[in-house]
Amino acid sequence: MSENPNQGARPRPYRLAELGLLILAIAVSTIAYALVGLGTEDTIPANVYEYAAWLAALGLILHVIVWWKAKYADPVLVPIAVLLNGLGLAMIYRVDLGRPEYLDSGMTQLIWMTLGVALAVAVLVFLKDHRTLRRYTYIAGLTGLVLLLLPLVPGLGTEHYGARIWIKVPFFGSFQPGEASKILLTIFFAGYLVTYRDQLVLAGPKFLGIRWPRLRDLGPIVAAWIASVGVLVFERDLGTSLLFFGLFVAMLYTATAKKAWILLGLGFFAVGAVFASLYFTHVQQRLEGWLSALDPEVYNKEAGGSYQLVQGLFGMSNGGLFGTGLGEGRPNMVPFAESDFIYASLGEELGMAGLFVILLCYLFIFQRGIKTAQQLRDGFGTLLATGLSFTIALQVFVVVGGVTRLIPLTGLTTPFLAQGGSSLIANWMIIGLLLRISDNARRPVEEFHTGVLKITEDPDSSTTSARGAGKRNDTKRVEGAREHAVGDLTTERATSDDAPTTNLGAADLTATGSDEDPTTNLGTTGGER
Template identity: 55%
Template sequence: MSQLATVAKPRRNTELVLLLLALMVAVFANALVNINLGRSFDADFFSQAAILAVLSLAVHVSLRFRAKYADPVILPLVVALNGIGLAVIHRLDIANDDSAGPRQWLWTTVAVVAAVLVIWFLKDHRVLRRYTYLSLMASVVLLIMPLVPGLSAGDVNGASVWIKLGPYTFQPGEIAKITLAVFFAGYLSSNRDLILLAGKKVGPLQLPRARDLGPMIVAWLASVGVLVFQHDLGSSVLFFGLFMTTIYVATSRVSWVIIGVLLIGAGGFVAAKIFPHVAARISVWSNAFDPEVIGKAGGSYQVVQGLFGMANGGLVGTGLGQGSPDIVPLANSDMIIAAIGEELGMVGLFAVVLMYVLLITRGFRAALGTRDSFGKLLAVGLSFAIALQCFVVIGGVTRLIPLTGLTTPFLAAGGSSLLANWIIVALLLLISDAARRPIGTTVAPHLDGHPANDSPQKAVGTP
């Protein structure tokens, strides 16, 4: 086959077709809610459909100008997930006489605008490598903010992870997962050779030197600190898992994974013995169907109702608007997966999970394609953050693991989560653009001082 036949194509038209299908899914889901609940198609319905279309096309047009070789599948997947989430939240608002839907629309607008700004003003993802240690400092500040008197929103649903911004609340830890991913990618891409220096060998495992364990110990202490002071098991697992994945990809050594698993296992065991809130969370998980556990405050009523709801949904679900997901506490945020499982059934829930799988694999594909080590590690870290968050949430709702309180990316009500995840999508799109871009079209070939190994160019033939 000739070289001209294998040159990477922008595929923006493919993205546009998929985007129109994603918008149809979102609008159709919202229409089903109105039909099944006997509501008319008022001005709000058409204005919301128009807003989602304008926001989605704004990202699409931005990619045509700023990242025309970006992956064509990522944006449609995210728009479909975000649209389904908006429809389910709207359905729960009607049942609970709540106003979470308008707030979610506001945050969707803010999040998409933030993603567009990232695409327009971040010319090359490698620029972020310059801010490796600044990202670490920002992460520390973001994680400490919910503990600062006067700024903290206090204990919300058992966790101290929120700050007050006037009439609104915000979760800085959601942004911290991005800054931590930048730090881990920058640090490990710069110090990989030092970390790979041989340490002691125990059987088939090549252990790292004691001095190289410093970053892992710091990450471990940070995750334990989040668990202890903020009572947030989910974020603790997310932050440490993010570091573990990045260092494994950087070094390809299983010994790092084994050490990390031992550290988090030891930390979790000690925390369960010392801190009552951790022990209570594990007790609720292991004894979920105990009548005493179901009935007590902070017990397993939420999880059990979610399980019964999904069982009621069966294979194909009750239909949007025809189930009873509103009886599950926090159905529009922590338990939105249970609401989807009840009204869309196992088929609909599997379809949602498949969209997440496709999104995550496209992120990993961008990591494989880009030629600079920083971009590889950053794309892997950001993609794994979404993957781990989905696993922790879905695992908690289905009682595979203890429920942690993390939000389901793009689906659940929560502005800070939506903002952070749309920024992650923008970064993945930029990295995929660098991975798919043909040789000779690079804008800034020496941006991070590593022209030979860290060029964002990709050999021709990238699919």
């Protein structure tokens, strides 16, 4: 029997490519930091070498850990994250120099970056198999919900600029628990949807040429909608509300491949938007500042006006195609130029060309995450990688859309760029999780069986009846599992006119509690990727 020629091809680690891209990212970030000093004070910052050494140490330590613990991980994620974080540090330093009183916010942000990279390293060192997280589906969901509600606790939560999303932490100031909850809730969504997807894909009534889900299956999306509205009502956080509901709908569609869920999500969103615009003052102010931004009366309002938005638009217009140059613009005319409006600040000094490169970096992160989801051998990992990727993408869309007046302002921060420790730490943990998941997705099959890493649908199942069958049957089992999975899927499609096409991996097509060897759940081999 002839062997498939693709089976001999092994995926390459590409760690040297990652190192080259990382060095380039560190160099660009250091040059940006130096140009800020030259443009603002006509001299290179005295601490530029210390800054470059600190940034390089963080990047290289993470690179070494990836090489050691996840050598098949995606080689693009770390360099792009370091580049975005470095550009953010340079712009925060730039805004600091324009203040009457220097606050050294750039150094504070660098410390937060250090903590974020340390947690990403911890994820790679201690999390060997991403499917271990599936054991903690409901614990993650409950913990995420508690963190989301913590700011409502009297004496613990604090309110800033109308939103109650911070808690007071001794010695650290304030912290946004919602940033941690977005990771925990993504884990919960992935575990829940992969468990109940068979129920959620069942065909219901057909209307307007679309097969809609059954009424009894609307519970999850209704619960997600109610929770999102609750965040909007009680915490007055429009951005987090949009993020969580959009994330759940995206993951629900990934799990079921039913377009009806997207349409239902848009319908629930429209109902919530109309309801909020009629009954909540803070939402009405956001809408007025968006729709009537250039109205002098709205522009000059002290609270809920459009001054910030209009100044940001003027700043980006002043930057033109190639920008004024780092340190040559006037970003300090925009309130919160280092956090909420850092995208506009970068647009003024780097121009539309610079903003295009930044958006391209975010697109690369999203694309690599989705590619990892497509390569995975298990449904939980597919949904988790998809959810984490959409977490980044939705934040960027909401922030950039608000700053450019495409949608109302929401208060979310730009990942890796904006000042804020809570968001930066959470986003670095997302990068750590994507690195671990991509390593598992690209790792060759034989390394799963030889003790480097064993992927099983249930990480707890340490003893199976087929464990002692020997390595000589491994190839046959892999091929048999693939044929069995394809056969089951073909039968399902043949018996249902609305059978969805999902990318949840062959592992979830096998029977629960099977006594087969773990390698029979691998789906396609790593060498074919």
